[in-house]
Amino acid sequence: GQQLNQLNNLAGIFIDKNKTIFIADYGNHRIVKWKYNAKEGQIIAGGNGQGNRMDQLNGPTDVIVDQKNHSIIIADYGNARVIQWMNQSQQILIKNIGCFGLAMDKHGFLYVSDWQSNEVSRWKMGEYNNEVVIVAGGNRQGNQLNQFNYLNFIFVDEDQSVYVSDQNNNRVMKWRKDAKEGTIVAGGNGKGRNLNQLSEPQGVIVDDFGQIYVADYKNHRVMRWCEGKEEGELVVGGNGKGNKSDQLNNPVGLFFDDEGNVYVADHYNHRIAKFEIIL
Template sequence: MNAHDLRSILLKLQNRLKDDDRKRLHFFFGNDVPRRIRDDPSLGGTLSLMESLFDQDKINEEDFPFLIHAFEAIQCIDAAKILRAEIMPITIKQIFDDQDDDKYKYGVQCSFVPKKIIYENDTVMNDSNDKSIDAITTTTDNKTALHLQSKWKPVFSVTLIIWICLFIFFVILIIIFGAVSGIYLHRTLQNNSQLQENILAKKEKSNETIQRLANELKYMQNIPKIAFDAQWSPSGETVAGGNGIGSATNQLQYPWGLLVDDDQSIIIADFRNHRIVQWKKGNTTNGQIVAGGKGEGNELNQLNGPTDVLIDKETDGLIICDRNNQRVVRWLHRIGTTQGKVLIDNIMCNGLAMDDLRYLYVSDIEKHEVRRYQLGDRNGTLVAGGNGQGADLNQLNRPYYIFVDRQQNVYVSDNNNDRVVKWAKGAKDGILVAGGQGQGSALTQLLHPLGLFVDTLDTLYVADQWNHRVMRWPQGEKQIIVIMGGNGSGAREDQFHYPYGLFLDRNGNLYVVDQWNHRVQRFSII
C-alpha cells in the first residue's frame, strides 16, 4: 500500500465519525499533535490531526495497525471495521512476502501500555459510556508511538522449539530403550539357548547314564556269575541239528557262531545253508529260518556263508556277519522277514559283539583287526590290531571271534597265533590272556582257538578247535582247565569234532557248536 491509498482510506473514515467521536479522537491523540489541532474537533481539524500524524510518520503505509486499536478505544467501532476490512488483508500479504524473502523473522504483535492523560486543569476525557480515555504509549521498530507497540513475533516460538526438543528427546529415548531392550532380549535368548543346550546335554548324559546302567543290569542278568569251582555235565545234550549234514529244518550244515536269547531260544549261523535258524526251547527236532534260506547269493534276501549273529534288543533286530558277501546286515528278529539291510560293507567279517552302549564290534580276518562302530557308521574306530598280520602284541593273525565286557575290554581269539588276547579300551597293544605258547595240547597251549566267552568274574571260556575241547581259564591262573571234550575228535556226547561257537546262558549252561558233527551241544552246569 502506498501513502496515497492510505490517505484515501483515512478520508473515508471521516464520514463515519460523529462530533463526539472527533472530540474523543482529538483527546486520545492530544499529546502527539499541536494544541490548536487537538482543540479543533471539526472535520477540518480531524483532517489536520490525521495529516499531522501522517507527517510525523506516526501512521504510514507500513505501520498503521495501532489506528484500529485507537478507534476501538474511543468506541468508534465502524471506523475500526473499515480499517480492518481495507488494511489487514494487505498487511497479512506483506507479512508472508517478508517471510518468503527471509527479510523478517517475526510477526506482528500489538501491545498497549495505558497511560492516563490529565490536562493542565486536571480534567479527564471520557467516552460516550462515561469511561475514562487514557493515552497509550507504544514502541514500534525502535521508535515510540501512541497506543500501540508493533513488533515481530518468532514464527517458531520458544514453546514450539521446546516441544520439538521434547519430541526429539523422547524419540531418542525410545530408540535407546528399544536398543537396550533388544540387547537385553538378545542376551536373554542367548542365555536361554545356552541353558537349554546345557539342559539337553545333561539330559542326554542322564539318558546315557540310565541306558548304561540299564545295559549293565541287563548284562549282569544275562552274563552268569559262575563259581570258581563250578562243574558241568561231562556229556552234552544235542539241542539243535544232529541229524546229519543237510538243509532240512531239522539239520545243520557246518554251523559257526550262535547265541542264546532270553527265552532260551538258540539262534545259529548255519554257514553252508546260508541262513540263520532259530531253535525254540524244548523243540529239538526242528528249527525255523529267520534270515536267508534263499540259497547262496548277495541279494538283500540272501546270505552267503554267515559266521556269527547277535541280537540288538533296542531294535529287535538280528545283526549278522554275512562273511562271503563281505558285509554286516540287519534283519528284523521275527519269522517271515523277507530281507535285510546292509549296515557295513567291504569287510571280511567273522565275529560280532555289542557293548552296553550299543556299539558294534566286528573282527576282520583279512585286515587282521577289530573295529568298533556306532550303528549307522560304516568306517568305525580301530580297537585291536590294525598293524598288519603278525604275532606281536600290537598285531593279530586272523582274528575270528570276539567278546566285549562291561569295561569295553575286547577279547580276541587270535586264531593263527594260537592265543587269546585282551585289548583294554584305548590300548595300542594287547595283553596275552591264554595260549601263546606255541601249538600243542598242553594245558598252557591252544590250537587255533575260536569261540570265546567271559563271565562276570572275568573267567575265560574258549573253544580250542583243533584240540577238540573247551577250556576254562580263571583270571590270574597259569593253566587252562579242560571242562569238556579233550577225548579226541568224535561224535560221542562227550566228544567234539572241531568246536566253533560258544555261549553261556544266564544260568551258566554252556552251548557249543560242534561243527563237523553238524549239531549244537548243551552242557548243563552241575
C-alpha cells in the same frame, strides 16, 4: 543236512533271554532260530541259496540279536558284509569288510572282527557311515602284542574290554578299552594240546567272574582260563574227536544262557551241545 531239524557246519551262535538259540548255519547259508526245547528250527534269514542278493547269505559266520529293536545282525563272511535283517527286510550295515565275529556291548555299540585287516572295529548303531573306531589290532598281520594273525570270534565285557581269538597265533588276546596293545589271556605257547596251549582257537566267552572259555578247535575241547594263570583247565571234551556225548568235533561258537550253561557249536557234528559248568 539242510532240513529244518538239521544243520550244516554251523559257526557262531547267540542265545536270548528265552533260551532261543540263533545259529549261523554256515554251510546252509542261512540263520536258523531254535526255540527252547524245539524239535526243529525256523529260517529267519537267508535260506535262499548261496549268493549275494539282499535276501541271500554266503557262509555266515556269526549272528547277534539286537534285542532293543528285534533285528538280527549277521557276519556274512563270503559276501564281506555285515547285514541286518528285520521282519524280512534287509539293510547292509557295513560293506567290504572281512567280517567274522560280532559282539555288542551294554551301550549298544557293535564290534566286528575283520580277518583281512587283522583288527576289531567298533561302530555306533545307526551311524555306519561315520568314522570307524579301531579298538584292537590294525597293525598288519603278525604275532606281536598289538597284532593278530587271522582273528575270528570276539567277546566284549562290561568294561568294554575286547577278547579276541587270534587263530593262527594260537592264543586269546584281551584289549582293554583304549589300549594300544593286548595281553595274552589264553594260549600263546605255540600250537599244541598241553594245558597251556591252544590249537586254532575259535569261540571265546567270559563269565561274570572273568573266567575265559575258549573253543579249542583242533583239540576238540573247551578250555577255561583265569586271567593271569599259566594254563587253562579242561571243561568240555578233550576225549578225542568224535560224536559221543563227551566228545566234540571241531568246536566253534560258544555262548552262555542266563543260567550260566555253556552252549557249544559243534561244527562237524552239526549240532549244539549244552553243558552245565561246575565252577
